[in-house]
Amino acid sequence: MRRWAASVLLLLLASPTRPLDVGRRDFLTTISAATQSQTWTPTALEKLTLASAAQLDQLPFARYPDPILRLEAKPVRRFDAALAKTVALLRAAARRHGAQGLAATQCGVDAAIVLLGDEAFVNPRIVERSPEARLRCWTERCLALPPDVRVETLRDETLTVAATTAAGVPFTTTLTGAAARQFSHEYDHARGVLIIDHAYDAVASTAFPAMARLEEPFHTERRRRAWDRA
Structure with a gap:
């Protein structure tokens, strides 16, 4: 049963950039059968627009391997009350989870919004980088990933x-x-x-043993995107 479920789960997670449209119940049932983790509970958030997010009192928070974490966010087109409310909800979510920064997609919102502290960057673009010779090594963790996952990154x-x-x-x-x-x-x-895409090889997790198996088929392409400085 677990081998079959793992195969189905790999299909559900097949896109390196945009998740397939699958029902939340189907996803959670499949991942439960495939992983049987006792220490990490994944989510399967429904994708929110700015309008639908603004109707909520509190935003959810995605946990790996939720397909929403592989969503490439859409640009924001309208700067209206729904955007302002969603940004306020994102700030509240960051405080609630003790996050120094946050992206809207981590809360299931399909919008190109990044928080750094309380500052909101809508439709952000990196227009200049320091030379490659000045890349700096960091050890990073992520609230969306199991707590034992740490990755060396070059930033x-x-x-x-x-x-x-x-x-x-x-x-x-x-x-x-x-x-x-x-x-x-x-x-x-x-x-x-995700930070696990920056690792040379697929990352393992004792809290979520299925991680390496889920990532390995797609890791080379995801690593290429993570390392791209264009």
């Missing part, structure tokens, strides 16, 4: 980012050191990239 020492505020005002800022690393982490989330 730009300095980034210049162009974005728009939730009020629709364009801005550009330069981030350095830990702030640049944190932004890169959240910017990855908005592209459907």
Whole structure:
């Protein structure tokens, strides 16, 4: 049963950038049979628009291997009350989970929004990076991943980012050191990239033993996207 379920689960997770449309109940049933983890409970969030997110009192939080974590977020087109409410909900979610930063997709919202502290970056773009020779090594964790997962990453020492505020005002800022690393982490989330994609080989987890098996078939392509500095 577990071998069959694992095969089905791999099909459900097949897209490296955009998850397949599967029912939440089907996904949770399949992943339960495939993994039987006692220490990590995955989610299967429904995809939210800005309008539907703004109707909520509290945003959910995705846990690996929820397909929503592989969503490449859509650009925000309307700077309206729904956007302002969603950004406020994202700030509340970050505080609730003790997150220094957050991407909207981590809460199931299909919108290109990144939080760094309380600052919202809507439709962010990296417009300049420090030279490759100044890449800096970090050990990273992620609230969306099992707690024992730690990955060595190489991040730009300095980034210049162009974005728009939730009020629709364009801005550009330069981030350095830990702030640049944190932004890169959240910017990855908005592209459907996780820290485990930065590892040379598929990452294992004792809290969620199925992780390496789920990641291995797609890891080479996901690593290529994670390492791309274009």
